[in-house]
Amino acid sequence: MRAAVLTEINQPLQILDLEQEPPRAGEVRVQVKAAGVCMSDWHIMNGDWPLPLPMVLGHEAAGIVIENGPGISHVEPGDHVIFSFRPHCGRCRYCSSGQTVLCIGHNDTPRWRMHDGTSRVKLNGEPVNQMARIGTFSEEVVCPSEQVIKIRKDLPFAHAAIIGCSVATGIGAVIRHARVPAGSSVLVIGCGGVGLNVVQGARLAGASPIIACDLRDNKLDYARAFGATQTINANSGDVVERVREMTDGLGVDTAFDAIGSERTALQVVDAVAPGGRAVLVGIPAFATRAPVSPSQLVYGEKVISGTYYGSVRPNIDFPILADLDLERKINLDDLISRTYRFDEINEGFRLMLAGDVARGVVLFE
Ligand SMILES: [Zn+2]
Ligand SMILES: [Zn+2]
Known part of the structure; x- marks a missing residue:
């Protein structure tokens, strides 16, 4: 399973073959179809946000559910989903009041590990962190199921991907x-x-x-x-x-x-x-x-x-943004000014920093 990993700040991402464990209780495995190149990834790459490495970056993405861990009922294999980079425990004071992006229900584990404190990806037997518990610059992602939101299947994956960060935020x-x-x-x-x-x-x-x-x-x-x-x-x-x-x-x-x-x-x-x-x-x-x-x-x-995150409630707002896109009330086609193959991902960051693109999206085969 190939993923783009940051091993050292101020260095390009490395596409490495990682070992991936199957989803545990409450987790899903998703085949990533498209992932946006975002300034937030760059803030980690350049050390603005010092976070523990190695880490699979990427947090703006969409794909298809391919495997459910035990106890999942809201998605099933074959569903198209957008990743949310914030968890949603459903029980804390913020989830209960609708301010789900402020969820504090998982604050006892780091934001780059699963809710049991472990990681589902490893390099040479050592754990690799996943940005925002997802790390979507990866052919497949195992993550908490609350961080995938089911969407309509006629939405193009590149559009779905950018809804997950830049569109929702703006x-x-x-x-x-x-x-x-x-x-x-x-x-x-x-x-x-x-x-x-x-x-x-x-x-x-x-x-x-x-x-x-x-x-x-x-x-x-x-x-x-x-x-x-x-x-x-x-x-x-x-x-x-x-x-x-x-x-x-x-x-x-x-x-x-x-x-x-x-x-x-x-x-x-x-x-x-x-x-x-x-x-x-x-x-x-x-x-x-x-x-x-x-x-x-x-x-x-x-x-x-x-x-x-635009104060959105991803479960409610991602499907609404998908409808607005397909009704042509918002324009995502022209926002995606460049697409890249996975092995061109560092070029994606170079062009983003040069200011030449509106939004660049990596498309997975
Ligand atoms: Zn982002
Ligand atoms: Zn919560």
Whole structure:
């Protein structure tokens, strides 16, 4: 069973032959059909998020269930599924209140091991960790069954894969977290895989204007295709000033930071109008701090909030996103601007960092 393994930070992924154990109670085995290349994998590869290695990376994927461990009833072999990178114990205070991405039901085991603390993949007899308990850059994955969500079979696997991270995170941030009303103004900073989905989420919500900001003109071209009404190249002057010029001097009602840096976090806070909301979507390096001005929060009654995984409930929202895609209410075809064979995966990261792709997806034969 071949998987792309990170053995050392700042090194390419290695495609290695791993030994895989069958699913135990409450686990499933899935044949992976498509897996997206995401900045979150890169944060582990470059050491921004220091995690124990070796680890199979990959967390945005879809496939077909091929084997159930004991005690599984919600999926069966042959079902098409999207992986969720967060567990869902169904019993903790967060699962019980519908904030499933905050599930704390498995906090006593590390996020890169199965719920019994062991791993299902080994290299030369030694355990290999699985990113987010899934590790989907892998021909097959054994994982907790609560982390696979059954979806309709007419959804293309590449579309299903990206619903599992960038689409859910971006559209969820607008629809589920910020609940942007029709006719209100939106700013999106960062037009990568997540940011473009914030843009099309804002279009789905009926926001206007939708202002997109990035350092690269090709990303701004993408943003216009996904619904941005105005764009700002961040190299061309002060972003916050430009946003105010476009909004009668006030700023926007809701501003999304899809990058996750000190600079962009401060920009979204400064760019919202009094009474507005700054939403942090992109995940910064763990060490990042941003000095906001508390007085503008008080005088302007501004709200800052964070959203993880778009605050979605995967069991409910993945099938809804699949329907929206097949009804052509969201555009996933143009989001997938490159596909790769599994052995081209490091090229996928190179092109993502070069800013040349909207979203790249690895297709498994
Ligand atoms: Zn991701
Ligand atoms: Zn829970």
